[in-house]
Amino acid sequence: MAAIVALMFALLMLTFSFPVNSLSLNYYDQTCPKAESAVTNAVKKAMMNDKTVPAALLRMHFHDCFIRGCDGSVLLKSVGNNTAEKDGPPNISLHAFYVIDNAKKAVEALCPGVVSCADILALAARDAVALSGGPNWSVPKGRKDGRISKASDTRQLPAPTFNISQLQQSFSQRGLSMEDLVALSGGHTLGFSHCSSFQNRIHNFNATLDIDPTMHPSFAASLRSVCPAHNKVKNAGATLDSSSTTFDNTYYKLLLQGKSIFSSDQALLTTPKTKRLVSSFGNSQKEFEKAFVKSMIKMSSITGGQEVRLDCKVVR
Missing domain, CATH: 1.10.420.10 (Peroxidase, domain 2)
Structure with a gap:
């Protein structure tokens, strides 16, 4: 399966015209080899107590990627006069942010300042699908976290009333x-x-x-x-x-x-x-x-961040 996904990813990068950062299937192999298992464990633990977690994580990732690319901006909290994406009308019902926070804490304990929140969210969305009986796949990694998050931008999200x-x-x-x-x-x-x-x-x-x-x-x-x-x-x-x-x-x-x-x-x-x-x-x-x-690999390869946050809720 990994070999098939690797080939699929390579072909997508050849044909995909939307701006992307350099992503790799083995991005953390040397710098944080246990990152993925830490994220998976956090998702598993949350699912034991709340069956709605998988749907929440999948939707959260989708809503993140559709604004400025998959840059973790949906995770940022509102600060001062700025109302963040998570508090925009389409995102009010998003939940399970604590799962990403817990996964980030676990990953930071393994390798501080290495793994982005955007990558953790992409991995958690994959785990949400796989742990719900769906397919598993290798997630291309190397996303960076964005510094901008505005509730007004959530108007760009496709609405359930769209034709x-x-x-x-x-x-x-x-x-x-x-x-x-x-x-x-x-x-x-x-x-x-x-x-x-x-x-x-x-x-x-x-x-x-x-x-x-x-x-x-x-x-x-x-x-x-x-x-x-x-x-x-x-x-x-x-x-x-x-x-x-x-x-x-x-x-x-x-x-x-x-x-x-x-x-x-x-x-x-x-x-x-x-x-x-x-x-x-x-x-x-x-x-x-x-x-x-x-399609998940294609969507989650739309990137646009600049840094690796130490706390997914605030810019570094």
């Missing part, structure tokens, strides 16, 4: 293809969504319909029961698929049945190319995992 044109534009601006869009959307096999992110599909859909007609009627009814029109339950919502703690291809199967949560999920069925990929991944766990690993 296919908006999604394509968002991904292409980061050097990611339609194939990457469909594969990375499979990350929705893990996790939970609050009602606010899908209310647009189950209440006042348009001028004539209350419910999105592409949604399976019984599924829509179940969502409306937990998310009434004037919902006042703070943490009400629904899991993103029926096996929300297991990394599998159920997301695609349900999407084809009209049982997806977000408008952005349903949007994947609105072009022949993306619909064909959804069907392919829904029919083959192996094909999905292969595409997901390729």
Whole structure:
């Protein structure tokens, strides 16, 4: 598997036009050989107490990479007059930052000032997938941590209400293809969504319909029961698929049945190319995992930091 990933990474670097720093599969082999196992242990320990950790770490990594590249800026706390990314509207529901902090402490005890927070987050996202029953892969390393984190920049994140044109534009601006869009959307096999992110599909859909007609009627009814029109339950919502703690291809199967949560999920069925990929991944766990690993390596290779933080919450 490592040899396959190494070849895949080399090919990606030849064709990938988005600016990247020099990443390597063996970046810490000499300077911090036990770094990866320390991160994995931190993720394992957290998962024992909280089954939502994998989804949280995967989403955190995605939200980090989509702003200024994978530079750990999502980990920085707000200071003074600056409101950081983690406190921006799309990131308010991000959690499990303590897992990264614990992993960083463990790594710092092994090799002070060597491993970036951005690399730790990338490794933790991989572990989140692998420990949830998904594929494992070798993560290219050598990212640096960024010094800038602004809540206003979170407006750049693709929204759950996006249509296919908006999604394509968002991904292409980061050097990611339609194939990457469909594969990375499979990350929705893990996790939970609050009602606010899908209310647009189950209440006042348009001028004539209350419910999105592409949604399976019984599924829509179940969502409306937990998310009434004037919902006042703070943490009400629904899991993103029926096996929300297991990394599998159920997301695609349900999407084809009209049982997806977000408008952005349903949007994947609105072009022949993306619909064909959804069907392919829904029919083959192996094909999905292969595409997901390729797209994760590609996305996580978008870099832009300058330093190695000693504390993931503050600039050095």
